[in-house]
Amino acid sequence: MASEARIAAFVAIAKGDVPQESWLHLGRSITSCHGRRALLSWSGTMFEYLMPILWMKSYPNTLLDQSSTTAVHCQQREYTRIPWGVSECASSQRDSLGHYQYFAFGLRRLALRPRIYRGNVISPYSSFLALAVDTGAAVANLREMERLGWVGPYGFYEAADYGKSPQLGTCELIRSWMAHHQGMILLSVCNLLAGSAIQNYFHSEPMVTAAERLLHEKLPRAVQVERVEAEVVS
Numbered sequence: 001m002a003s004e005a006r007i008a009a010f011v012a013i014a015k016g017d018v019p020q021e022s023w024l025h026l027g028r029s030i031t032s033c034h035g036r037r038a039l040l041s042w043s044g045t046m047f048e049y050l051m052p053i054l055w056m057k058s059y060p061n062t063l064l065d066q067s068s069t070t071a072v073h074c075q076q077r078e079y080t081r082i083p084w085g086v087s088e089c090a091s092s093q094r095d096s097l098g099h100y101q102y103f104a105f106g107l108r109r110l111a112l113r114p115r116i117y118r119g120n121v122i123s124p125y126s127s128f129l130a131l132a133v134d135t136g137a138a139v140a141n142l143r144e145m146e147r148l149g150w151v152g153p154y155g156f157y158e159a160a161d162y163g164k165s166p167q168l169g170t171c172e173l174i175r176s177w178m179a180h181h182q183g184m185i186l187l188s189v190c191n192l193l194a195g196s197a198i199q200n201y202f203h204s205e206p207m208v209t210a211a212e213r214l215l216h217e218k219l220p221r222a223v224q225v226e227r228v229e230a231e232v233v234s
Contacts, residue, residue, distance in 0.1 A: 001026035001027055001028055001039055001063075001064070002038070002039035002040065002041035002048060002049055002064075002067050002071075003041050003042050003048040003049075004047075004048065004051055004052060005026065006026060006052055006056075006064075007052050007056065009022055009023055009026055010023070010056065010211060010214060010215075013211055013214065014205075014207040014208050014210065014211040015207060016207075020211075020214070023214050027039075027040075027112070028063075029112060030219075030220070031109065031110065033070055033073075033074040033107070033109040033110055034070075034073060034074050034077045034109075036066075036069075036070040036073060036074070037066065037070065037219060038066065038067040038070035038071060038074075038110060039063065039064075039067040040110060040111065040112040041071075041106070041110055041111065041112065042104075042111070042112055042113050043088075043104040043105075043106035043111050043112075043113045043116055044071075044106030044107040044108065044109065044110035044111035044112075044113075044116065045086060045087040045088055045104055045105065045106040045107075045126075046071060046072070046075060046085055046086060046087040046123075046126040046129055046130065047087035047088050047126065047129065048087075048106075049067060049068045049071040049072075050068055050071070050072075050126075050129035050130060050132065050133065051129060051184060053068065053132055053199070054129075054132075054184060054187045054188065054191065054198055054199075055187075055198050055199055055201070055202040056199065056202065056215065057196075057199050057203055057212070057215060058132070058215070059215055059216055061218065061219075062215065062216055062217055062218060062219070063217045063218060063219045064215060064217070066219050068132075068133050069133055069134075071107075071110060072130045072133045072134050072137075072138075073134075074107055074109060074110060075107065075126075075130075076134075076137060078107055078109075079120075079122070081169065082120065082122065082162055082169065082171075083122050083127070083141050083144050083145050083148070083160075084122065084127075084141060085122050085123055085124070085126030085127045085130065085141065086105040086106060086107065086120075086121060086122060086123065086126060087104075087105065087106070087123050087125070087126040087129075088102065088103070088104045088105070089102065089103075089105065089121060089123035089125075089126075089158055089159045089174070089178075089181070090102050090158045090159055090174045090176060090178070091103055091105075091119060091121045091159065091161050091174065092121075092161035092163075092172040092174065100158070100174055100176060103117040103119070103121075104116065104117060105117055105119050105120075105121045105123075118164065119161065119163070119164070120161070120162035120163065120164070121159050121160070121161045121162070121174075122145075122159060122160050122162070122171075123158065123159040123181070124142065124145055124150060124156035124157070124159070124185075125156070125181040125182075125184050125185050127141045127142050127145070128142070128184065128185040128188040128189065129184060129188055131188050131189070131191070131192045132188065132191060132192070135192065142156075145160075148160075149173075150173060152175060152177075154177045154182075155177065155182065155185070156185070157173050157174055157175050157176070157177070158174040158175075158176045158177060158178055158181065159173075159174040160172070160173050160174065161173075161174060
């Protein structure tokens, strides 16, 4: 549920392509991270938690809202010496042709996936997604990235790869721009500056309005928390 899969399920239900009960088949494994509860996502990435709310509303005190807030909070707690924000993005690793390699970098604490990639690869678009959850912290994070020189002629670079030693404070900039990441940046800024215009446009569709109650699911009052150790690959 804490991934882009919920978009497909929600739209299919709204259109009447699948029964409403399909929503209940989305996974709802819950974990605890830095004292807060959240749904586990596949790879523990900012993208998985926050990309859907570019156009799907997030209602206060709901399961999805608390999970998104916890994901951002945990990212901030995990990365204190360098800018925060990890998601699917290109890294400094290259193939034989010199092309940057793309991986899903996430937090182990939030990942359901048994194998996640190790690395401190910070992607600016992740902070833009977080504008909807913690605007002040996201803006401060982006300003720090700008101060560090992470901006090129077409906007923020794809990522900064700190390798396995972020405490050293040195990184390799991934000097590229990916269209879908730049698109998410534009939508995030539009929602922030234009009163959630993209969300409002999506929810103005009558079929979507009729299915909105699916997004109001509350976090269970009592859940059994089990620790899951993810296998990390280099």
